[in-house]
Amino acid sequence: MINLELPKDLQDLSGLMRQFSEGGLRPISRKYDALEQKELPEELVELGALLKAGRSSSSKKEGASKLEGNRNGNNMRMTVATEAMCWGDVGLFLAMPTIGLGNAAVEAVASDEQKAEWGELFAAMAITEPGCGSDSANIKTTATLDGDEWVLNGEKIFVTDGYRCRQVVVWASLDTTMGKAAIKSFFVPKGTPGMTVTRVEHKLGIRASDTAQIVFENCRVPKANLLGNPEIAKTAEARKKAFGGVMQTFDNTRPIVAAQAVGLARAALDLTLDLLKEQGLTLDYSKNYHQLSAIENDLYGLEADWESARLLVLKAAWMADNRQPNSMNASMSKAKAGRMGNEVSLKCVEICGQLGYSQTELLEKFARDSKIIDIYEGTQQIQQLIIARQILGKNSSELK
Numbered sequence: 001m002i003n004l005e006l007p008k009d010l011q012d013l014s015g016l017m018r019q020f021s022e023g024g025l026r027p028i029s030r031k032y033d034a035l036e037q038k039e040l041p042e043e044l045v046e047l048g049a050l051l052k053a054g055r056s057s058s059s060k061k062e063g064a065s066k067l068e069g070n071r072n073g074n075n076m077r078m079t080v081a082t083e084a085m086c087w088g089d090v091g092l093f094l095a096m097p098t099i100g101l102g103n104a105a106v107e108a109v110a111s112d113e114q115k116a117e118w119g120e121l122f123a124a125m126a127i128t129e130p131g132c133g134s135d136s137a138n139i140k141t142t143a144t145l146d147g148d149e150w151v152l153n154g155e156k157i158f159v160t161d162g163y164r165c166r167q168v169v170v171w172a173s174l175d176t177t178m179g180k181a182a183i184k185s186f187f188v189p190k191g192t193p194g195m196t197v198t199r200v201e202h203k204l205g206i207r208a209s210d211t212a213q214i215v216f217e218n219c220r221v222p223k224a225n226l227l228g229n230p231e232i233a234k235t236a237e238a239r240k241k242a243f244g245g246v247m248q249t250f251d252n253t254r255p256i257v258a259a260q261a262v263g264l265a266r267a268a269l270d271l272t273l274d275l276l277k278e279q280g281l282t283l284d285y286s287k288n289y290h291q292l293s294a295i296e297n298d299l300y301g302l303e304a305d306w307e308s309a310r311l312l313v314l315k316a317a318w319m320a321d322n323r324q325p326n327s328m329n330a331s332m333s334k335a336k337a338g339r340m341g342n343e344v345s346l347k348c349v350e351i352c353g354q355l356g357y358s359q360t361e362l363l364e365k366f367a368r369d370s371k372i373i374d375i376y377e378g379t380q381q382i383q384q385l386i387i388a389r390q391i392l393g394k395n396s397s398e399l400k
Contacts, residue, residue, distance in 0.1 A: 004311065010072060010080050017081045020047070021088025029089040032208035033365055040164050041095060041208060048097040073321040074107075075252055079259045079313060086263030087270075090369045091208030093260070094160055101125040101160055101377075102169035104256075105185055105249045109227045118187065124165040126156035126214055133379070136171065137180035137396065141216065143172040148223045150186060152194070152216040160376070162212030163200050166190050170216070174232055180396075182232050185249075187225040194219030205368035250378065254330040255316040257377040261341030261370065262310045268348040268366040269302060275352055275361065295351060302344050309337040328390040335383035338374030345370040 006014070024047045032041050085093045093099060102123030106115070115121075132138040141154025152172055162168065168188045175182040188195055199213040273283070276295070283299060292300070312333040319326035345367040349356035356363040374380055389399050 004314075006080065006314075007072065010076065013077060014080050014084045017084030018087060021085050025085065025088030025092045029092065029208075029362060029365070030359070032092060032095075034207075036202065036207040040097070041092065044092065044096055071321050072318065075255065075317040075320040076314070079255050079317040082256050082259040083263040083266070083310075083313075086260040087267045088263075089208065090260050090264055090373070091206035094206060094209035095164065097122050100165060100167075101253065102165075102167065104253050105169045105227060106167075106187060108249060108252065110187070114187075114224065118167065118189070121167065122161070122165050123167040123169050123187070124159050124161045124212075126159045126162065126168050126170045128158045129155060130157055136183070139171055139173050139183055140176060141170065141172040142176060143174055143184065143186060143226075145174075145223070146220075149220045150223060150226060152186060152188070152219040152221065154216050156214045156216075158201070158376070159212045159214055161210060162214050163197050163210040168195070168214065169227070174230075178232055184230065185227045186221060187227060188216075188219065188221050192219055192221060203372075205365070205370070205372055251327050251330045252320055254334040254377055254383075255313050255320070255326075257373060258309070258313045258316070258333040258337035261337040261373040262306070262313055264366055264370055264373065265302075265306050265309075265337075265341045265344040268345040268363060268370075269299075269306060271361060271363060271366075272348040272352055272356075273299070275355055298347060298351060302347055305340050306344060309333070309340040312336050328387055331378070331383040331386040331390075334378060335380055335387065338380060338383075341370040341373050 024043070028041065028043050082093070085096075094101075100121055100123040102125040103121045105125065106118070106121055106123055110118070127136055127139070129140060131140065139154075141152065141156065144151045144153075152170060154172060156162075156170065159168065167190060170186045170188050171183055172186060173182045174184060194217050196215050196217070197212050198215050201211040201213075203211055276282070281295065283296060287296070289297075312329070316326050316329040316333040319329055345363070349363050349367050352361070352363055355361050358364065378386075385399070389395065392399065
């Protein structure tokens with residue numbers, strides 16, 4: 001049974017990351033939202049080094065925390081840290097040199113020898129294509145084995161950190177006629193001939209983090225750069241298992257992305273409560289329901305929505321650490337938290353009126369940043385479809 005109280009080491013980690021956000025990320029949040037530049041924010045180089053040193057020291061000292069026979073490992077630690085850092089700024093969190101959506105895929109399947117050869121990771125994840133959004137089974141980018149090298153051809157869009165990253169994890173098909181069974185992921189170092197960043201997007205939110213389009217034209221990488229098993233499964237059961245292995249990356253990363261929404265929504269709520277306190281309004285939880293003002297009623301509802309999303313996220317991460325199948329729970333946490341982040345941040349803008357809508361405060365920025373969290377790593381609709389398939393026992397061909 002999951003314990004809803006975080007153990008002391010994770011509480012300490014959360015506190016450390018909140019201090020990091022408050023002193024390091026929040027002060028430069030508005031600056032880099034306005035600049036929306038391609039260059040890495042210079043402050044993040046030093047902050048990233050401090051963050052890496054702090055996490056390394058904490059990890060060596062504490063390791064995985066255990067409570068009543070349960071294990072809180074890397075997934076829980078990253079989820080807790082992400083929530084705290086996204087309280088500071090989601091875009092800057094994504095732009096950190098030590099953070100990369102492709103890092104999780106490499107850490108999950110690469111050998112120690114590969115990690116040592118590839119060096120320090122700042123890996124982007126290239127999945128989405130012009131004709132393929134959340135339905136990753138329809139990927140058209142191809143990978144063809146030629147001697148001791150894979151040759152990649154295709155186009156990827158909306159690649160988070162695709163311009164600044166050091167490496168890219170690319171999803172490609174070994175045989176487009178075989179559907180999802182033939183999809184594999186490949187590690188491609190930045191600067192590899194045949195890989196070109198063709199566009200950097202201008203966006204509604206998370207402007208401090210770059211979002212790029214990348215084209216692969218006869219891009220060659222060593223045979224060993226395929227992550228996981230290179231064989232295409234033959235039987236239906238084997239194909240399902242093979243694609244499930246590829247999709248397992250999402251089971252680990254979706255709770256972490258959901259934690260971004262939890263951190264952002266907490267930031268919006270905290271700022272709203274601070275602004276209301278200046279006007280003489282503080283929440284009194286001892287009041288009866290009929291005594292609440294309209295604003296108090298709204299805020300209590302937002303707090304409850306936030307707490308339920310947070311608990312779903314923690315459960316999905318805990319299940320991953322304890323080797324329990326968490327595909328449905330990961331999608332539930334992503335669906336709930338993504339929607340919650342949108343609704344909470346927009347309601348906070350509404351409650352605070354002029355201060356919420358103007359750039360005097362960060363509430364309008366929180367609202368803009370929140371939208372993408374509900375979209376990337378699988379839209380609200382695709383998460384609900386995954387959950388429905390799990391509950392009803394249907395596969396992708398039976399329930400579309």
